[in-house]
Amino acid sequence: MxxxxxxxxxxxxxxxxxxxxxxxxxxxxxxxxxxxxxxxxxxxxxxxxxxxxxxxxxxxxxxxxxxxxxxxxxxxxxxxxxxxxxxxxxxxxxxxxxxxxxxxxxxxxxxxxxxxxxxxxxxxxxxxxxxxxxxxxxxxxxxxxxxxxxxxxxxxxxxxxxxxxxxxxxxxxxxxxxxxxxxxxxxxxxxxxxxxxxxxxxxxxxxxxxxxxxxxxxxxxxxxxxxxxxxxxxxxxxxxxxxxxxxxxxxxxxxxxxxxxxxxxxxxxxxxxxxxxxxxxxxxxxxxTNTSDTIMSTLNAGTSGGSRARTMRLARAHLASGDDMLPHTYVLDTMTKEGQSTTQYSRELSGSSTDVQKAEIAVEVVQEMA
The missing domain is CATH 1.20.1070 (Rhopdopsin 7-helix transmembrane proteins)
Structure with missing residues (x-):
């Protein structure tokens, strides 16, 4: 119209x-x-x-x-x-x-x-x-x-x-x-x-x-x-x-x-x-395919032990699963609570190009803390 x-x-x-x-x-x-x-x-x-x-x-x-x-x-x-x-x-x-x-x-x-x-x-x-x-x-x-x-x-x-x-x-x-x-x-x-x-x-x-x-x-x-x-x-x-x-x-x-x-x-x-x-x-x-196993390992690790022991269990659980994404925040939190300097750890993380390298650094730090 x-x-x-x-x-x-x-x-x-x-x-x-x-x-x-x-x-x-x-x-x-x-x-x-x-x-x-x-x-x-x-x-x-x-x-x-x-x-x-x-x-x-x-x-x-x-x-x-x-x-x-x-x-x-x-x-x-x-x-x-x-x-x-x-x-x-x-x-x-x-x-x-x-x-x-x-x-x-x-x-x-x-x-x-x-x-x-x-x-x-x-x-x-x-x-x-x-x-x-x-x-x-x-x-x-x-x-x-x-x-x-x-x-x-x-x-x-x-x-x-x-x-x-x-x-x-x-x-x-x-x-x-x-x-x-x-x-x-x-x-x-x-x-x-x-x-x-x-x-x-x-x-x-x-x-x-x-x-x-x-x-x-x-x-x-x-x-x-x-x-x-x-x-x-x-x-x-x-x-x-x-x-x-x-x-x-x-x-x-x-x-x-x-x-x-x-x-x-x-x-x-x-x-x-x-x-x-x-x-x-x-x-x-x-x-x-391994993520659900990783999460269950994390849950099991997170329910036992003190802060430092729990952090080490978490990191090892993630590493054993082959997961690229490790809980770096746990490492930083634990280091801060225990009065340790996080400067070197943070610097190494920022210089890492892959998640796998970051994972290796995280586990090394956790093992030293243990």
Whole structure:
């Protein structure tokens, strides 16, 4: 309809204009998320390259291949989305219903199909990584490992099946279901991949929070943040993507045009969360297969002995576990309480280039104190 206050406005209903705005805003958000993804990709690749040693060479090479594939898929999705927005707003500007109708009716266009396929594969790979993190964090629990991994693996399998069916469906029709179609595979696919992320996120947060409460109760709040802090919970659990995915699921369910803003950036945000996890792993700060054992050793050591003896037990427990992140704060605290100068120790720590070197220094100091 005409706009009396703006003679240059398109003669379209307000709902159509709003839908077109959301498509453009989604394209901008997608670009911002891709920029973040690029920065994380460079950071991950650089860190993995620098910290590759004989013991972790295979693991770091696998991670390097993974981040390259994820970044490549993200790039395909980004280029496809930008080209499709141009296709809708410029190439087919006069299509009945406007650019928003083009976005909804031309999902089978080759220019968009590549991005859709890249998005599906990204979901599978990101979900697989999250399940791996989940099984690592739940290692050592009373529940058998195969049971721990069973339910998310079944959801992932369902996501793969529905993802294939969705890709086939949108290659021949629009995102929205025609009356002749029985199933819109968009709903099962998005529901499975999003529910998997939300459920695994909750499981990881609960597990980390339990350890955090135990450490805080025995050692104090200051010493319980290496693997159980807020940042650790947010990164390890991919909470950022889960929150983003909930918005997508809600807006899709209520058929709101706001969906267009978040759906376009969904794959980029998911890739960003996976790269954050790998970056933390490359730093040696992520929860690894021996972390739960390390924490239990720390808890056992922290409940017995005096300050100096407890500090030595803590350091030795961490060293025996192969953990890079030794409790240097315990050493400093104990030295301060016993009236010893911490200047030399702090100077040696600041001159150390790796966490392993810092760990060796910490143990030497603790042994001297003992």
């Amino acid at each position: 005409s706009n009396p206050t703006n003679p240059y406005a398109p003669d379209e209903p307000a709902s159509v204009i709003f839908a077109e705005k959301t498509w453009l805003q989604g394209c901008v958000l997608n670009s911002v998320a891709y920029g973040t993804q690029f920065a994380l990709f460079v950071g991950c690749a650089s860190l993995l390259w620098q910290r590759t040693t004989a013991p972790n060479r295979v693991r770091n090479r696998l991670f390097m291949a993974y981040v390259c594939v994820m970044f490549g898929l993200g790039t395909v999705a980004m280029v496809s989305n930008a080209a499709f927005v141009q296709f809708a707003f410029i190439t087919n500007r006069d299509y009945p219903g406007g650019p928003a109708a083009v976005e909804n009716d031309f999902f089978a266009a080759p220019i968009d199909e590549g991005g859709n396929v890249a998005f599906v594969i990204q979901c599978w790979l990101a979900d697989a990584l999250l399940i791996w993190r989940y099984t690592v964090i739940y290692r050592g629990s009373r529940v058998p490992a195969w049971i721990v991994a069973l339910w998310p693996s079944l959801i992932l399998l369902g996501s793969i099946v529905t993802g294939v069916l969705w890709s086939i469906q949108i290659s021949a029709t629009s995102l929205h279901v025609h009356a002749s179609q029985v199933v819109n595979w968009t709903i099962p696919f998005l529901s499975l991949t999003i529910s998997l992320n939300i459920l695994v996120t909750l499981a990881i947060v609960i597990r980390i929070q339990i350890y955090r409460l135990r450490l805080t109760r025995i050692l104090g709040k200051h010493h319980a943040s290496s693997y159980t802090g807020v940042v650790a919970m947010i990164v390890e659990s991919a909470a950022i993507y889960s929150a983003f995915a909930i918005i997508v699921l809600v807006t899709f369910t209520i058929n709101s045009s706001v969906l267009n803003i978040f759906l376009q950036a969904m794959s980029q945000v998911q890739t960003c969360t996976t790269l954050l996890i790998i970056y933390r792993v490359a730093q040696g700060r992520a929860w690894m």
